[in-house]
Amino acid sequence: MSFIKKCPKCNSINVVEDKKRGEIVCRDCGLVISEGSVDTGQEWREFSYEDSSEKRRAGAPVTFTKHDSGTGTKIGSGSDVYALPTSQKRKMLRLKKWHSRSSTALERNLKYAIIELKKAASILNIPQAIEEESARIYNLAVRNGLVRGRSMEAVVVGCIYIAARRYGLARSFNEICKEMHIDRKELGKTYRFIARELNIKVLPSGPEDYIPKFASALGFSAKTQTKAQDILKRAKSVGLTSGRGPTGLAAAVLYVASLITGEKRTQRAIAEVVNVTEVTIRNRYKEILEKLDLEEELKEPVKKLEEEDKTEILLE
DNA sequence: AAGACGAAAGTGGTTGA
């Protein structure tokens, strides 16, 4: 088994391998568990003169997380300029000044925005791939003139939120607002505006995105988590999910699953982790019990668990 | 005493006129 299954930081099993980047990333807390794994891609060595024109390359990959995509030029301030004769030196320094002044408003905006973005991404523990996507969205937003008149912070965080949604990252709107100390109204308005103008469809996050995250935070086994996903699927097919808050539903489903597998947590404990009230959990829980007949399953598990306990003891 | 349950009143967001 070469693949790490659990995140060492948050203990989540929602761990994804990104072959392109050679990284193993936790989708819940964004921790990069391992990087620099072997690149199985094509090798670029040259063996003949013809190869040199096809294969030779230079520079770092193009990225949106640098304001000039990492391809800009700078006139250095190194000692070689000062080593030149006086007239030449003056000329070089003048060039340097004009070169830096000639950067456009757009470039300047991007430069600061990307600093903001990196700050926000590190506070929110956003994986690199999503940070890149956020930067791409911000790029588009600036080029379409959507940033003027809005606070840069709100736009940047809005872009992160949109990117996180598109990647199915389990970060709720409330969480982001709280961690970034941003007004909910402002962020909501801003991200919706950007999504609309750029024609990006932001699908509301579903409860399934949150199950792995909350399950690991509560210390549930994989079995309970699978059970929760299973119950959720059934709840969906009966139409219990429409119009309900995704976090509340995830909480209720986890609660039921915990009863079935015998890993019971109190409603309060779950409510605290999930950030909803016990009442909400109860309401969803009640609905689930009404529409899905789970009675047998709620009684059965205890026996099952006892059997498993015995086998575990025998194995030891 | 802790947990589960539910009623009642209040809050913030969505929808439709």
Next chain:
DNA sequence: TCAACAACTTTCGTCTT
């Protein structure tokens, strides 16, 4: 723009284990 509305929260009392 405003009122109606559903979902959710807060608060609090009751019941069960």
